[in-house]
Amino acid sequence: KLKGVLSYYDLIKLMISPKYSSHHGERGSEKISLYNYRVKNFAKNYVLTLSKEKYLIEVINLIVDKKIGSVIIVDKERMPLGIITTRDILRFFIDNEKFAFIKSLNPFKKIFRK
Numbered sequence: 001k002l003k004g005v006l007s008y009y010d011l012i013k014l015m016i017s018p019k020y021s022s023h024h025g026e027r028g029s030e031k032i033s034l035y036n037y038r039v040k041n042f043a044k045n046y047v048l049t050l051s052k053e054k055y056l057i058e059v060i061n062l063i064v065d066k067k068i069g070s071v072i073i074v075d076k077e078r079m080p081l082g083i084i085t086t087r088d089i090l091r092f093f094i095d096n097e098k099f100a101f102i103k104s105l106n107p108f109k110k111i112f113r114k
Contacts (some may be wrong), residue, residue, distance in 0.1 A: 002072060002080045003044030009069055014042055052081055056092075059084050096103045 049072045050059055059071050063086060070085040 002047060002049070002074070002078075004040070004045045005047050005070070005072065005083075006039055006043040007069060008045065010042065017021065047072055049080075051076070056089070062079060063089070 027103050048062060048066060048068060050062065052075060062071055063069070071085050072080050073082045073084060075081055
């Protein structure tokens with residue numbers, strides 16, 4: 001069962017957060033080692049999910065409306081099957097645009113022109 005999510009961006013925010021640094025005199029701050037912390041202390045417990053039966057546009061709308069970076073895809077028993085991130089969506093559209101562009105070039109069009 002899904003208990004939470006800890007993303008790349010959560011880790012970045014955590015590592016630059018002053019809450020997890022200790023100050024040592026005039027030399028500035030030194031980050032506390034993260035090796036001593038458990039994931040459960042930092043993972044987001046509130047996770048947005050969608051059924052695998054939903055359409056991509058519903059994932060996009062949820063990501064945009066809630067200003068989040070990903071949606072967990074679940075089965076009928078709400079068990080996680082995967083994750084769709086903003087990067088996945090952008091990659092999908094970029095790859096499709098590249099394919100459409102390459103297809104539009106059609107190198108055989110000029111060769112077989114009558």
